[in-house]
Amino acid sequence: MNKKNGLRILLSVFLVAALFSGCAGMAAKPTEQNFKAPVITLDNMEVAHAFGYWYFSNKVEPTKGKPDNVGAPLDLAFTFNLENPNPFPVQLENLKFSVLFEDFELNTVSTNATQWIPPGATNQVLVHAHFDVRQSLLSLLVTGGFKLKEKGTNAWAALEKWWTGIPNYEIPVTVSSGAAVFKAGDMVKVATFEATFP
Amino acid sequence: MNAKKGWANVSIVVALMVLGLVFSPFAGAADIKIGALNDMTGATSDVGKDYALGIAEAIHYINDTGGINGRKIKLYQFDYGYRIPEALTKYNLFKRLKCAAILGWGTGDTEALAPTVAKDKIPYVSASYSGHLCKPEKTPYNLFFSTDYSTQSRGLITSWFDKKWPTKPDYGKRKPRIAMCYMFASPFSSSSIKAAKDQAEMLGFEIGPDQDVSLFAIDTKSQILSLKEFKPDVVLHTNTVMSVAATLRDAYALGLGADNLIKCWGFDENLPRLAGKAAEGAIGCAPWAFYGLDVPLMDKVMEYAKKYNPGIPQEKRTIHTVQAWANALGLAEALKRADKAGDLSGEGILKKGFETMRGYEIGLGIAPATYTPTDHRSQSEAKIYEYKNGEFVLIDAVDLKARWPEKWKNEWLGW
Numbered sequence: 329m330n331k332k333n334g335l336r337i338l339l340s341v342f343l344v345a346a347l348f349s350g351c352a353g354m355a356a357k358p359t360e361q362n363f364k365a366p367v368i369t370l371d372n373m374e375v376a377h378a379f380g381y382w383y384f385s386n387k388v389e390p391t392k393g394k395p396d397n398v399g400a401p402l403d404l405a406f407t408f409n410l411e412n413p414n415p416f417p418v419q420l421e422n423l424k425f426s427v428l429f430e431d432f433e434l435n436t437v438s439t440n441a442t443q444w445i446p447p448g449a450t451n452q453v454l455v456h457a458h459f460d461v462r463q464s465l466l467s468l469l470v471t472g473g474f475k476l477k478e479k480g481t482n483a484w485a486a487l488e489k490w491w492t493g494i495p496n497y498e499i500p501v502t503v504s505s506g507a508a509v510f511k512a513g514d515m516v517k518v519a520t521f522e523a524t525f526p
Numbered sequence: 527m528n529a530k531k532g533w534a535n536v537s538i539v540v541a542l543m544v545l546g547l548v549f550s551p552f553a554g555a556a557d558i559k560i561g562a563l564n565d566m567t568g569a570t571s572d573v574g575k576d577y578a579l580g581i582a583e584a585i586h587y588i589n590d591t592g593g594i595n596g597r598k599i600k601l602y603q604f605d606y607g608y609r610i611p612e613a614l615t616k617y618n619l620f621k622r623l624k625c626a627a628i629l630g631w632g633t634g635d636t637e638a639l640a641p642t643v644a645k646d647k648i649p650y651v652s653a654s655y656s657g658h659l660c661k662p663e664k665t666p667y668n669l670f671f672s673t674d675y676s677t678q679s680r681g682l683i684t685s686w687f688d689k690k691w692p693t694k695p696d697y698g699k700r701k702p703r704i705a706m707c708y709m710f711a712s713p714f715s716s717s718s719i720k721a722a723k724d725q726a727e728m729l730g731f732e733i734g735p736d737q738d739v740s741l742f743a744i745d746t747k748s749q750i751l752s753l754k755e756f757k758p759d760v761v762l763h764t765n766t767v768m769s770v771a772a773t774l775r776d777a778y779a780l781g782l783g784a785d786n787l788i789k790c791w792g793f794d795e796n797l798p799r800l801a802g803k804a805a806e807g808a809i810g811c812a813p814w815a816f817y818g819l820d821v822p823l824m825d826k827v828m829e830y831a832k833k834y835n836p837g838i839p840q841e842k843r844t845i846h847t848v849q850a851w852a853n854a855l856g857l858a859e860a861l862k863r864a865d866k867a868g869d870l871s872g873e874g875i876l877k878k879g880f881e882t883m884r885g886y887e888i889g890l891g892i893a894p895a896t897y898t899p900t901d902h903r904s905q906s907e908a909k910i911y912e913y914k915n916g917e918f919v920l921i922d923a924v925d926l927k928a929r930w931p932e933k934w935k936n937e938w939l940g941w
Contacts, residue, residue, distance in 0.1 A: 436571075462609075477744060509834065
């Protein structure tokens with residue numbers, strides 16, 4: 329009976345210690361001084377779905393459904409390595425980045441899917457970026473007019489080049505202004521990243 | 527017995543620790559869900575991206591400073607590419623997620639969703655500042671923390687008439703002449719033209735032929751040549767920045783010689799970059815301070831921009847970040863008031879939150895905000911800036927309500 333009570337007390341002490349430490353077995357506690365920003369690198373960019381290059385204005389009668397201004401979609405998938413150099417686990421809270429075709433920014437993508445990265449480990453995160461000819465056309469027309477003119481091209485020519493070239497990995501796709509928010513305890517660290525593929 | 531005592535003591539310690547965890551800040555309180563519709567890929571992505579970043583940064587700030595009376599905001603932020611079907615799809619998702627309110631974006635999504643948000647009673651705080659959204663009997667759940675487009679246009683014309691026209695050689699000899707450049711087919715561009723013409727007529731302007739300038743325009747020489755026949759003293763531009771820059775450039779090159787008045791979306795840090803010398807002397811309405819100006823809370827705006835998006839150079843951040851903070855902080859204040867009143871329903875947020883604001887000061891260089899059950903024009907003051915020697919300088923603040931109280935109250939609401 330005494331032995332049993334002794335064991336209970338011992339077990340309780342362990343429980344208290346575990347609660348105090350925040351996580352049993354944690355080797356180090358995160359502090360402002362020792363919390364290093366995780367390292368993010370682009371592992372791969374894959375053309376997840378390509379549908380060729382086409383565009384229909386709303387004057388064209390579709391076989392089914394209502395006419396609209398529609399263009400070919402393009403789905404790119406970016407795989408990033410998230411390397412945690414810390415001796416404690418960190419949580420990815422959010423990751424965002426912009427995507428440029430050549431040097432035209434056409435998308436800003438983000439994911440709020442959280443994940444824990446163990447100490448010293450490298451996880452991966454896959455983020456899809458959706459584009460379509462109509463959306464990118466408007467973006468280029470409203471914002472890129474001067475720049476396209478300077479380059480001696482126009483929106484349509486640029487779109488055709490990208491939609492036919494990117495599925496063959498012939499056009500450089502740049503990840504820019506990347507920022508990922510990591511948490512450890514109450515601390516927040518933001519890691520930045522840039523990359524071009526291929 | 528001793529062992530029993532020990533066991534009891536340990537149990538108490540554990541219980542106290544658990545209670546401590548439960549009553550820690552934010553613990554146990556359910557998050558308040560907010561949806562955000564943004565354009566980061568479509569026709570307005572140049573300004574939409576900066577606004578979207580500002581929304582996320584502002585929500586971080588709100589959560590870091592106590593959230594909504596101790597409850598955190600959970601932000602669901604999506605790109606809709608300025609496509610209305612996508613906006614409707616995302617809106618349905620926000621409803622499923624039980625979002626308390628939505629931070630919307632442009633004229634397209636805001637107008638398409640206005641009847642639905644009214645039916646569903648979900649407050650919709652947009653970055654479309656159309657005067658059409660300010661009449662609660664028509665659009666009760668549409669709100670924004672900005673001077674509406676019509677008040678902006680009235681303020682711009684009034685300020686020019688007060689301050690610039692008396693300096694012209696023909697002052698006192700004839701009527702001043704005004705013309706307007708905008709995309710006829712765009713609801714956004716044309717939304718304040720009726721109000722602008724009303725104001726110009728009231729002040730005794732001669733109004734010239736409207737010029738149809740596409741939002742996609744990079745060559746506006748034909749419109750400028752047409753304007754040269756009318757010889758305007760001043761031109762009002764209500765498009766976005768690239769086409770405004772193109773118009774200013776061509777007017778400068780062809781020697782039009784008129785002053786330029788610009789609505790908020792055509793008047794930002796990118797205008798001088800795109801228009802060069804032609805931007806000198808341009809006058810615009812900016813309901814918020816430009817990024818980096820010395821106004822209350824700007825230090826926080828910049829701190830959070832650097833903290834959460836360090837990969838974006840500070841010189842690329844714009845007034846649109848500040849706009850986003852205004853809407854996010856304004857919504858947060860409404861949520862706090864409604865929560866204090868014990869009613870976080872959509873109707874509670876509207877009636878016990880927004881509509882209790884009387885001269886509410888956000889900071890950020892914004893005029894005090896007031897909403898009433900019969901009037902959702904949150905501000906009656908148009909802040910007027912001039913671009914001079916590489917800087918945006920505040921030159922005037924026209925309070926339309928103070929100057930024309932009867933017209934403000936009885937004539938100008940909702941258009």
